[in-house]
Amino acid sequence: MTITKLLGSAALALLPMAGGALAQEAGTELPPCDNCSDSMVIMSWGGAYQNSQLKAYVEPYEALTGITVTWDESSNEAIAKLRAAQEAGNMPFDLVDVEGPDSQRACDEGLAVEIDADEALAPGDDGSKPSDDFGDSLINDCYIPQIYFSTTFGYRTDVAEWNGQTPDDICDIFDTETFPGKRSLQSSPKKNLEWALICDGVPAEDVYDVLDEDGGVERALAKLDTIKGDVIWWTAGAETPQLLADKEVVMGSTYNGRLFSVIAEQKQPVAMLWDYQNFDFDGWIVPAGLDEARMNRTMHFLRFATDTQRLADQAKYIAYGPARASSQPLVSTHADLGIEMAPYMPTNPENMKNYLVNNIEWWADHQDEVEATFQNWLAQ
Template identity: 60%
Template sequence: MKLTKTLLASTALTLAAGMTFADGHMASEMTIVSWGGAYSNSQLQAYHKPYSEMTGVEIINDESSAEAVAKLRAMNEAGNITWDVVDVTAADSIRLCDEGLAMEIDFDEQLAPAPDGTPASDDFGDTLINDCAIPQIVFSTTFGYRTDMVGDTPPTTVCDVFDTATYPGQRSLEKRPIGNMEWALLCDGVAKADIYDVLETPEGQEQALAKLDTIKDDVVWWSAGADTPQLLADGEVVMGSTYNGRLFSVIVEQEQPVAMLWDGQMFDLDVWIIPTGLPADREARALDYVKFATDTQRLADQAKYISYGPARASSAPLVGQHAELGIEMAEHMPTDPANATNVFNFNYEFWADYRDDIDAKFQAWLAQ
């Protein structure tokens, strides 16, 4: 999909907010990589369209974020970087930064301050997890279930996913170890505080896979964030994991008989990274774009289209109503106190260190 706009004058275009945009030293086209579906649409509405309208830049959307690490490694090896800005999870940003595949950012120099002048580094706070990751949103991976397929006792805990006697039928899980391994150990009796200590051992990994074995024959494996919402909408699964914003879309916007299971939700971050090795005009354009797309107002604007919490403190008070439905969005955020009573604290650093090894073991288990 492309957004094509008439190229504006090559002299700088200065907005009321004081941000300066395109001149002759910036590329007139950029490829932005994300996850597709309702999430990419929220970025299109909140970031891409306004930026293109102001600058005349043509934005090409790519939906390959699930493969970002492998593809950026291959592009770097080939010396041909075709992406300009990439949306990745926190753990993947750590890997890309450690491998030198993502640019380091001077947050206070290259990102916009809050409206009151608070430096970006203070405004983003704990969401700044490494020198390359430019935070966007706080989201969670959690479960949705069909309200018409669970009888009179709907699931209340994440461990009900493993209860095929009470809740027969197919369930969908992501085709990767992240999340699945933690939930498996949690539901096999491992204390929440001990999950990652157990999971770093071969014995703990085998324990998690053994628990997943108990439902393996009932699982539909997904790789795209839009898969579970579609499977739920079609009644092909009784419950399934996905991102909370995708479930918001199928529940609230599409009015499907689906409900959210917030118990055991895993908080995570989505961040922008800019690949290393870009030509100067493309790097300048990418930096200009992320400065715009992560300012206070733009992050609040995204929450008009999807129920993800903005990563900046100054954006949170600006979160209002859904752009089309007119409902208040704050109560649909994973960070809302009513939804965050039993959160699982996802460990980005663990998965940055162990992802490749556990991935290999998980894929071998899938193939058995």
């Protein structure tokens, strides 16, 4: 898998910049935008992630251009919303933030327009071509990735019933004897099935082969059945942090950046379980059906928001790795807390002993059927 190479290089790139200073503000010489609309609606995920986008590039862009940006926090229903909008012939969104597999679906279904990265995006500040700078993260023709993130687990460090033990293996999620208490998992087969198979004895590299076999999905569900009664299912990334903080669950999966907020910003007694963290991309797609003025505005914003400095800036607010190779040396400390971000980055070698890379093509092809099976299983 070539993505792993990129992740590896990113991890290395993170190491030497322990004392990296904030790079000087770039992008002040923003080219004018001709025939552009004066407002945008951006669909994103809400919570801490949207906030990092707001701080790193939306607020600066608003300040430079005077336009207004409205947010729609429905990225977890992005495909449905786009499809409804397309049928209505009235596209309310100018830019949509989705995970890798959803970008593949949107592109396949003609819901997103194809973008020539070299033409539309700014070159890296080291002069590299965008297509080289983003490299393998340009997983399809419609997708402009911003960051890679991982889905991983957080657990409370003050659970008396655990007798001082802490979960350090992914399969501790399935061990309700040693680690009693409620868990929160995403209400989606993605990632859960992979973890279930690994804990059912499947080697990590064979996970997707097993899922492809007849009965592979059922095998994973059977493993999940063993803890079904102890699970609270979440749909929004902010739920697990909240459930952990409220002691409603003792451990739960979520995006690593959300856990950073709980641990570093809210100072909750929560720690991270990095074992078999699952990597995926998050990025932009431009919906099909925009008129010229809106398209111009969106492309103008996109060029601004994905330049080397802005992507690096985002990592000052949330612990996700920028998708541009040239941004990685610029990642440093948290903007408000002054904390070194490296230990919280999914690419930190300490955190990368075991990991999975989300197989985007497999999920784009099989999401429909596996999702249906999973939801039926959930409803029973």
